[in-house]
Amino acid sequence: MTKEQTQREALADYWRFFAETECKGYSPLYEAITTACANSGEVMEFLASLSSHAHQPNLLLAAMHERVIQGLEPTLTPFYSGARAGHVGRLFVESVLASRDTLGQVLSSRFTQTNEIGRVATLAPALSVIPECDDLTLIDVGTSAGLTLHLDDCFIDYGSYGSLGPTGSKVRVQAQVLSGHPPLRRVPIRRRIGLDRNILDPSNSDDARWILACVWPDTGRLERTRNALALAAKFPSELIEGEALETLPLLFSSLEGPIVITTTWVVAYMNTEYRTHFSAALSAASQKRDIYWISAEAPGVVAHLPDVVSPKVEGPPPSVVGFVKFSKGQVSAARVLAHAHSHGTWIWWYDHS
Ligand SMILES: C[S@@+](CC[C@H](N)C(=O)[O-])C[C@H]1O[C@@H](n2cnc3c(N)ncnc32)[C@H](O)[C@@H]1O
Structure with a gap:
């Protein structure tokens, strides 16, 4: 395995762990999404190409949620509003891959700043x-x-x-x-x-x-x-x-x-x-x-x-x-x-x- 592949595998494990420990039993939406991301070699490759602070699931989740709030992700909106359930993981992955350039800029300039x-x-x-x-x-x-x-x-x-x-x-x-x-x-x-x-x-x-x-x-x-x-x-x-x-x-x-x-x-x-x-x-x-x-x-x-x-x-x-x-x-x-x-x-x- 190359160094890059090993890094992607480690990142995927981290996302799986996040899905299992942080999302399961609390956010079915984010459990489905983070699991699908962990299973997508392309999403992991995209994240691995960015600085390490962008590897954190919360950052990509926030960046995509911001696009939903802005009305830029109509296919995801019904899942985020609770109007639809199921198959959101695949759609999320497709949306991330379609917006790699824009997302890369957001992930480089924003931080996880949840104010709970x-x-x-x-x-x-x-x-x-x-x-x-x-x-x-x-x-x-x-x-x-x-x-x-x-x-x-x-x-x-x-x-x-x-x-x-x-x-x-x-x-x-x-x-x-x-x-x-x-x-x-x-x-x-x-x-x-x-x-x-x-x-x-x-x-x-x-x-x-x-x-x-x-x-x-x-x-x-x-x-x-x-x-x-x-x-x-x-x-x-x-x-x-x-x-x-x-x-x-x-x-x-x-x-x-x-x-x-x-x-x-x-x-x-x-x-x-x-x-x-x-x-x-x-x-x-x-x-x-x-x-x-x-x-x-x-x-x-x-x-x-x-x-x-x-x-x-x-x-x-x-x-x-x-x-x-x-x-x-x-x-x-x-x-x-x-x-x-x-x-x-x-x-x-x-x-x-
Ligand atoms: C996850 S957020 C939590 C925000 C808030 N405390 C809450 O509970 O909702 C962490 C915050 O800590 C800030 N932060 C982290 N390290 C810091 C440091 N060394 N000095 C000042 N702020 C820092 C970040 O900018 C971010 O806004």
């Missing part, structure tokens, strides 16, 4: 763990379009367990509490800042369309994302574009009072060395005041957290919801608060934490 508003259902109880204070600053690192900064303006419905936020909000998120008693307390936040190496502007139509394109069409999240984008466009947040490691120290030096850092599906995109420096930056800043780090990330990426076996729940692998406190230059507490569906569909809270 459902994650507020996980963030809200996790923030409740922070000791009460009236001068808290929240910095959401890897904020994308800053949608989750608006968590207080969302109605988060935990079913019979209770709810948070204004009942009349158009941004409505439903989450099931599968275990434990997540605290539902509104945490006063004095200032909110979103930081990203590539800020997407919710009031810019191209950026807003890309955020929508990153949403998986058959998972019932498009409407709430549209509403969250409208909310964020109406009430703009303080969004700063920059690399986390370069920007955070400057921000820390300009802020007084305790700070909570949130990261949701961001650390997973940093390499091990970067993660170490990131953690060291938080630690250094805690010489001046306490720093709290609330994370919802893939297992194992926040090194301070103990290993906790995730509950067996059907669907994609859950996020680990972590709490790390830095005080006087050291980690003074670190625990797993919960496991949660990566889009906030359910939460499994650990009461002992």
Whole structure:
């Protein structure tokens, strides 16, 4: 086998794994599509010809979804809207191959920047763990379009367990509490800042369309994302574009009072060395005041957290919801608060934490 063939095979295995672990039991549409792509030598060859960041299934899925939203893929539209089922995989592959040049440009210039508003259902109880204070600053690192900064303006419905936020909000998120008693307390936040190496502007139509394109069409999240984008466009947040490691120290030096850092599906995109420096930056800043780090990330990426076996729940692998406190230059507490569906569909809270 040539080097190129081996690379294509490895990529196909990765796409099959994605279909099996991320899509199965959650998105039949994307399970069919990613399986068909994995089985198409031509699609794998096309992706392998691009830089490695474009190998990620979510990027091609978003690029094609954007074309569907733009009305450029009429044969796929009925499958994306749920009007038709079956045989979408073959049609998707044909559409990708027919638009290779245009897609290549999109895949080279865009990134996976899903801004998942459902994650507020996980963030809200996790923030409740922070000791009460009236001068808290929240910095959401890897904020994308800053949608989750608006968590207080969302109605988060935990079913019979209770709810948070204004009942009349158009941004409505439903989450099931599968275990434990997540605290539902509104945490006063004095200032909110979103930081990203590539800020997407919710009031810019191209950026807003890309955020929508990153949403998986058959998972019932498009409407709430549209509403969250409208909310964020109406009430703009303080969004700063920059690399986390370069920007955070400057921000820390300009802020007084305790700070909570949130990261949701961001650390997973940093390499091990970067993660170490990131953690060291938080630690250094805690010489001046306490720093709290609330994370919802893939297992194992926040090194301070103990290993906790995730509950067996059907669907994609859950996020680990972590709490790390830095005080006087050291980690003074670190625990797993919960496991949660990566889009906030359910939460499994650990009461002992
Ligand atoms: C998968 S998205 C998640 C967005 C958002 N946190 C959410 O949960 O919906 C990851 C985001 O992290 C940003 N990002 C990744 N590494 C970064 C870094 N080193 N500095 C700043 N932003 C970063 C990306 O640009 C992207 O917007």
